[in-house]
Amino acid sequence: MNKKAQIFERLRKAVIVGDTEEAVKAAQDVIDTGIEPWKAITEGLAKGMEVVGEKFEKKEYFIPEMLVSADAMYAALNLLLPLLETDETVEKQKVVLGVVEGDIHDIGKNIVKAMLTAGGYEVIDLGVDVPTEKFVETASSDEVKVIAMSTMMTPTLLSLKDVEEQLEKKGLKGKVKTIVGGGTVTEDWRSKIGSDAYGKDAADAVGKVKLLLNQIKAAVELAKKKREKRS
Amino acid sequence: MIREETERPEQVKIVFFPYGKREWFSKGRVSIFSAAKALGIDLSSLCGGKGTCGKCKVKIGEGIKGLNPLTEQELKHITQEEIEAGYRLACQAIPTTSISVYVPERSRVGKQRLQTEGLEVPVKQLNPFVRKYFVKLPKPTLHDFRSDEDRLLDTLNAGYGLSTGLEIDFELGVDLASRLRDADWAVTAVIWKNRIIEVEPGNTSGRCFGFAVDVGTTKLAGFLMDLNTGKVVAVASRMNPQISLGEEVMSRITHQIMEGHKGVKELQGAVVSGINEMIEECCEKVGVEKNEIYELCFVGNTAMQLCFLGIYGRYVAFTPYPPVLRRGVNIWASSIGLTSHPRANVYHAPVIGGFVGGDNVAVILATRMLESDEICMALDIGTNTEIDLGNKNLVMVDSCASGPAFEGMQIKHGMRAATGAIERVSIDLETLEINYRTIEDKPPVGLCGSALVDVPAELLKAGLIDLTGKFVPEMAEKTNRLRRNPKGIWEFVLVLQPETATDTDIVVTQGDIRELQKAKAAMRTGAEILMKRLGEERKETVTEDDISKLFMAGAFGNYIDPENARTIGMYPELPYERVEFVGNIAGTGSRMCLISKEEREYAEKIATTVKYHELAADKDFQKEYIDALYFPHKNLDKYPDTADLLRRLGRIR
Numbered sequence: 001m002n003k004k005a006q007i008f009e010r011l012r013k014a015v016i017v018g019d020t021e022e023a024v025k026a027a028q029d030v031i032d033t034g035i036e037p038w039k040a041i042t043e044g045l046a047k048g049m050e051v052v053g054e055k056f057e058k059k060e061y062f063i064p065e066m067l068v069s070a071d072a073m074y075a076a077l078n079l080l081l082p083l084l085e086t087d088e089t090v091e092k093q094k095v096v097l098g099v100v101e102g103d104i105h106d107i108g109k110n111i112v113k114a115m116l117t118a119g120g121y122e123v124i125d126l127g128v129d130v131p132t133e134k135f136v137e138t139a140s141s142d143e144v145k146v147i148a149m150s151t152m153m154t155p156t157l158l159s160l161k162d163v164e165e166q167l168e169k170k171g172l173k174g175k176v177k178t179i180v181g182g183g184t185v186t187e188d189w190r191s192k193i194g195s196d197a198y199g200k201d202a203a204d205a206v207g208k209v210k211l212l213l214n215q216i217k218a219a220v221e222l223a224k225k226k227r228e229k230r231s
Numbered sequence: 232m233i234r235e236e237t238e239r240p241e242q243v244k245i246v247f248f249p250y251g252k253r254e255w256f257s258k259g260r261v262s263i264f265s266a267a268k269a270l271g272i273d274l275s276s277l278c279g280g281k282g283t284c285g286k287c288k289v290k291i292g293e294g295i296k297g298l299n300p301l302t303e304q305e306l307k308h309i310t311q312e313e314i315e316a317g318y319r320l321a322c323q324a325i326p327t328t329s330i331s332v333y334v335p336e337r338s339r340v341g342k343q344r345l346q347t348e349g350l351e352v353p354v355k356q357l358n359p360f361v362r363k364y365f366v367k368l369p370k371p372t373l374h375d376f377r378s379d380e381d382r383l384l385d386t387l388n389a390g391y392g393l394s395t396g397l398e399i400d401f402e403l404g405v406d407l408a409s410r411l412r413d414a415d416w417a418v419t420a421v422i423w424k425n426r427i428i429e430v431e432p433g434n435t436s437g438r439c440f441g442f443a444v445d446v447g448t449t450k451l452a453g454f455l456m457d458l459n460t461g462k463v464v465a466v467a468s469r470m471n472p473q474i475s476l477g478e479e480v481m482s483r484i485t486h487q488i489m490e491g492h493k494g495v496k497e498l499q500g501a502v503v504s505g506i507n508e509m510i511e512e513c514c515e516k517v518g519v520e521k522n523e524i525y526e527l528c529f530v531g532n533t534a535m536q537l538c539f540l541g542i543y544g545r546y547v548a549f550t551p552y553p554p555v556l557r558r559g560v561n562i563w564a565s566s567i568g569l570t571s572h573p574r575a576n577v578y579h580a581p582v583i584g585g586f587v588g589g590d591n592v593a594v595i596l597a598t599r600m601l602e603s604d605e606i607c608m609a610l611d612i613g614t615n616t617e618i619d620l621g622n623k624n625l626v627m628v629d630s631c632a633s634g635p636a637f638e639g640m641q642i643k644h645g646m647r648a649a650t651g652a653i654e655r656v657s658i659d660l661e662t663l664e665i666n667y668r669t670i671e672d673k674p675p676v677g678l679c680g681s682a683l684v685d686v687p688a689e690l691l692k693a694g695l696i697d698l699t700g701k702f703v704p705e706m707a708e709k710t711n712r713l714r715r716n717p718k719g720i721w722e723f724v725l726v727l728q729p730e731t732a733t734d735t736d737i738v739v740t741q742g743d744i745r746e747l748q749k750a751k752a753a754m755r756t757g758a759e760i761l762m763k764r765l766g767e768e769r770k771e772t773v774t775e776d777d778i779s780k781l782f783m784a785g786a787f788g789n790y791i792d793p794e795n796a797r798t799i800g801m802y803p804e805l806p807y808e809r810v811e812f813v814g815n816i817a818g819t820g821s822r823m824c825l826i827s828k829e830e831r832e833y834a835e836k837i838a839t840t841v842k843y844h845e846l847a848a849d850k851d852f853q854k855e856y857i858d859a860l861y862f863p864h865k866n867l868d869k870y871p872d873t874a875d876l877l878r879r880l881g882r883i884r
Contacts, residue, residue, distance in 0.1 A: 058718075058719055058741070059721075059740070059741040059744075059745050060701055060702075062699065062700060062701070062745055062748065062860065063749075063857060063860055064860055064861070064865075065699065067857060101549070102548070102550050103549075104550055104847050105847065106853070107853060107856070153481050153548070154477075154481040154485040155481055155488055155545070155548035155549065158488065184481075187238065188238075
């Protein structure tokens with residue numbers, strides 16, 4: 001194993017076992033040896049979070065393990081992110097994330113945030129008890145393509161519906177796609193309210209967000225081609 | 232966070248209430264009866280599923296359209312009224328879509344063991360609102376032409392000194408004249424507060440009854456009481472029939488929101504029908520007429536208060552969860568369809584906050600916490616667990632969504648405490664073999680709450696799970712009870728199939744352990760944060776040492792093993808002798824409010840004095856919760872005795 005691969009492996013392992021200290025050390029080594037930070041993130045940290053997600057799905061990892069892993073990842077990320085070349089950051093897709101109005105449970109949302117961050121997205125975290133207008137407002141920005149929202153309670157399922165309706169009303173539905181999830185949310189409810197995707201857990205959410213972004217990209221390219229044809 | 236997929240091709244999901252058990256079955260091939268059998272649900276049948284005995288009637292909730300048409304056999308057993316209400320014979324009905332099925336009490340074999348008994352606490356004074364006075368009225372003459380009303384009032388005043396503001400209820404006034412004359416002027420006046428609500432012929436003052444109820448999210452407990460003596464004369468309990476409209480408080484309120492007025496009425500009708508059944512059962516047991524019940528007292532959490540009184544609860548369900556009516560409420564029984572005397576007063580105890588209701592007021596009342604010199608803690612365990620802490624200077628309360636895991640819900644082989652439920656489990660530390668006991672010693676069907684406390688504690692002591700709650704894969708070399716299921720998820724076999732009453736092994740999965748961890752962590756966090764915040768209010772730290780008494784109350788309180796509960800960290804590590812199991816203490820409080828004006832006034836005072844703490848908004852919530860997810864706790868200094876035990880067993884260094 002060459003030096004580079006060794007460092008990536010250390011980052012990966014540090015995330016899996018949730019060793020913040022080691023993650024920071026390895027990130028420092030990335031900087032010192034002049035490895036591309038972006039590579040370290042995707043080959044090291046993200047790979048680690050992938051394993052964490054798998055273990056979580058099998059219930060072998062639980063909330064505390066998820067959170068310490070996320071901590072380790074963030075610690076390394078904080079060192080590496082500022083070093084990214086500007087064009088690399090521009091490449092990053094923005095995802096708006098929040099717990100809907102009326103609900104203040106944020107542990108699950110934070111886990112999703114960590115997984116999305118590890119997946120290479122820039123997460124705009126609106127926090128908890130986020131008013132419907134706030135989601136819609138953020139969605140109006142050009143760069144935002146995906147809104148991810150969740151709730152753990154039943155009555156607040158209606159808040160998810162509110163957001164969908166407001167997006168529809170403002171004509172934003174095509175421009176942004178939505179993904180919903182959380183303790184009480186089901187695929188059934190997703191289809192009822194017309195959201196674009198359902199993430200059954202954090203790992204699933206990352207995959208679905210990727211899918212949504214690909215859909216948007218494909219749609220944009222198709223439109224472009226049509227335009228070109230016409231002209 | 233991880234949920235089962237909501238749809239599967241070629242399969243339908245069948246959910247049984249009130250058990251909360253659910254499973255996937257082949258579409259269009261499995262009758263509800265076979266599904267129930269496979270899940271070990273105690274559905275009664277004499278013919279074994281041929282459609283000839285008509286015993287397996289079930290009520291269909293969602294998904295009735297996906298059933299085959301009524302069969303000839305069914306038409307012989309099910310009335311038109313039942314058809315309209317959605318009844319089917321389980322053995323004849325075959326679902327082609329996912330479906331929810333309610334098994335009514337009469338179609339069940341085993342009796343649910345619902346804990347109704349609570350500690351007896353003497354009231355300050357036996358002083359019911361309802362009083363009976365026997366009077367003989369002078370007949371009207373040409374010289375005494377007072378109205379019937381005045382005649383009665385004057386006589387009551389002369390005989391008993393009842394003068395202040397006494398009045399006759401108008402509805403009674405309508406046929407007062409004939410009542411007095413039919414009884415030949417010798418009547419017993421029934422007075423609630425200062426209102427005459429009934430006159431009974433002759434002297435019935437020796438018979439005066441009331442009915443106290445604890446309206447729980449999952450169960451109802453009713454007590455018929457003799458208001459002259461203050462004693463319970465009959466007890467009944469039921470599952471709360473609202474369960475089929477939503478398993479926990481949030482889904483009930485959602486039902487209100489989604490269905491509007493209709494939903495509000497449905498929920499109210501459901502709980503009232505359950506209460507009426509209990510009234511009937513109690514009255515029959517001891518030969519009391521339903522009409523002899525002149526007052527009813529209710530305690531329930533805030534959502535139950537809304538659903539019972541028919542109040543629209545939408546805004547209670549959203550932060551910051553404000554209740555609608557905080558005070559105690561008095562209404563007439565007839566106005567909500569209760570089958571006591573129509574003019575019986577219905578009192579619902581006041582609530583404290585959106586998640587802390589009249590049941591908790593009753594807990595504080597009956598534990599006498601607010602009068603104690605020493606600091607006490609009360610844990611009322613249920614789907615929502617309320618925690619009270621304090622003494623005469625200040626009592627604080629918070630409420631946590633501990634979820635129904637300890638009631639057997641969301642647990643693979645979990646069930647309620649009914650016949651055949653495993654209620655005790657121990658694991659031999661040497662051989663890793665299992666000893667268990669079931670309710671009524673019947674073959675095991677599943678695990679109920681008390682066993683769900685035992686299992687993680689025993690697994691921990693045996694080294695089968697670690698402090699984080701994870702199964703220890705290396706232990707699979709020592710016992711083949713520890714195995715991976717086809718999905719690669721670890722599970723531990725408690726009972727092998729030939730021994731069970733179902734067609735599968737009874738196991739506890741890694742996912743089950745996680746659910747139990749979440750439930751116990753929620754309770755423990757509620758306790759920890761309350762200790763911190765009470766300390767801040769008192770300007771001195773409150774530690775385990777300061778807590779002189781821990782009252783463990785609630786659904787399965789009396790049946791759980793206090794040692795195992797402590798080992799998994801369900802409550803702070805106090806010496807066992809300070810832990811007192813008080814059972815359904817909310818029911819006790821309800822009874823006290825029924826028979827004593829003083830206690831009822833005191834309940835109103837409690838509701839305004841107790842300080843509610845919003846747990847979810849607490850800055851330390853997340854950290855405390857995560858620490859409390861561990862067995863017994865991340866910080867073992869909080870559990871020195873338990874840590875010592877685990878050290879001796881070689882589980883920790």
